[in-house]
Amino acid sequence: MRLWSIIFAALVLLLTFPIDQERLLASAASAAAERQAEETAGQNGREPVPEPANIASESAILIDQESGLVLFAKNAFARMYPASITKIVTAIVAIETSELDETVTVSKEARNEDGTRVYLSEGEQKTMEQMLYAMMLNSGNDAATAIAEHIDGSKALFAERMNEFVRDVVGVHDSNFVNPSGLPDENHYTTAYDMAQIARYAMRNETFRTIVSTVRMPWDGLEWKSTLINHNRLLTSYEGATGIKNGYTRAAGNTLASSATRGDKSLIGVVLKAPSSNQAYKDMTALFDYGFAAFQSNTLFAKGETYTEEEGDTTREWVAQQPIRVLARSGDQPHMSVDSQGQVMVENDFGPQKVGQLEPVKTQVHAMRSEEAAAMPETEKEAATSSPYAIWMPAAGIVVAAAAVWAAAKRRKRNRDTSDF
Incomplete structure (x- = not known):
């Protein structure tokens, strides 16, 4: 019985051996974590949130506003006409290259611009800030032209600035703009991906965010006195919506670039060539609902x-x-x-x-050192400690030594017993 007691003691000693104890603890922790993950999954019983399956717009994208990471894409790199979401570029360029209190004077060309207007008069003067609100809330093409001419003298020169900006500052390379408002032109195009990244860049600017999140403001023009109402319906229909701009031309169809924030999640979505205005908003709502339900924020650094x-x-x-x-x-x-x-x-x-x-x-x-001399013993040490023999060989030695001690003691006792007689 003493032999078995010694063997048991040797095994206990083995299990308390420092290196092996660390391994056993790590193994136990890993197993516990796996069991916890399985139990949590079983308790939650949730299936992954599926991607939106019925996006009718020809091109669409959803990105993480903070990191720019793409979360959903449909034909996101197809070249499409942007219509009035072009004004996102015009607005952020104007904000970064001019002062809000600068006076902008309306030219004859701006007064007679095609499409949606705020009915500016030739010679009328407004601050740059007022022009930006007129352009982004009411989608005034006349305001867009007045802004471009104020900064660069002509729409063509300002378009060159727009293209340099999206290429060199934002870092997108599949867009080309020939006017500041988005009026149709076969050489005026973008992609859902490019526009999402442009919108993401613009939303970092506090002035831009303030303008595109404004629902309404009074307008006191020489020819038109009214209230500017933001054409982006999501601002009043979707919880957490923060901007940005919608658009429409017959060639472009319905376009929409929008942003929304809930808790620690901020999203930007773009849909291009939706078959109707209602469908553009329906698609955007589906994208946002998916983003907020399916994703969580993770801090990398x-x-x-x-x-x-x-x-x-x-x-x-x-x-x-x-x-x-x-x-x-x-x-x-x-x-x-x-x-x-x-x-x-x-x-x-x-x-x-x-x-x-x-x-x-x-x-x-680092200074040169004898890598071979330093590395070989460490390598051998790692190999030894990682081998199963490193665990059981010491135990075997302990058991053999214990048995030898026990046998010697037995012999000594027998010898003593014999001498006593």
Whole structure:
């Protein structure tokens, strides 16, 4: 019986061996986490929220406003006519290149512009801010032309500025604008993806956000005294809607770029060539409902958090100047990586996409050292501790040693017993 007691003690000693205890604890924690995940899934019993299946618009997209990550897309890279959502570009360019209190004088060409107007008079003067409200709320083409001429002297020159802006500042490359209002032209086009990224850029600007979220404001013009009412119906019909702009021409059909925020989730959607105005809003509502129901916000990096990467003898370190957050399907962890330039990438169903940028802190090249001399013992140590023999060989040795001690003690006792007689 003593032998079995010794063997039992040896096994207890084995299980309390420090390295193996860590492994056992890690294994137990992992198993517990898996059981908890299974129990949670069983308790929730929720099926993944399906993507919208009946988007009638020819092109549509939904993105995470904070990161720009694409969450839904239908023909998102097809070139389409934008109609009056063109004015998103005109507005953000004007805000960034002029002062709101500048005086804008209406030309004859602006006075006689085609399409929707706020009935500006030739020679009438308004501030840039007033013109922006007239253009974005009431979709005044006359105001758009007056803005363009004020900044660059002509619509054509201003269109060149628009194209440079979306290419060089926003970073999209599949749009071309030939006028500031969106009037039809075969060379005036965009994509749902481009327009969503342009809208996302514009919504970072406080003045732009204030204008496009305004439902109504009084208008006191020389020819027209009225109340400007925002044509974007979602502002009064959808909870959390914050902007942005709708449009229509016969060639473009109905277009809509919109934004909405609920809690820690902000979305931007674009639909192009919807068969009707009602369908454009129905499609946008479906996109927003899907985004808010199916996704959750995840913090990839807190402000000030660092990221370190070692490659050979070089250690690189970056820091997040601002929090980097991204929407991912509820219950999923974002597939994140950081490239050699500090770009934070996330991959989802629509491929790898940049969602943030880390700033470099330092790059350190280590002094040459005897890698082979330092690495080989460590490698052997890792191999030894990872082998199953590393666990059981010590135990076997302990058991054998214990048995030998027990046998020797037995012999000594027998010898003592014999000598006593």
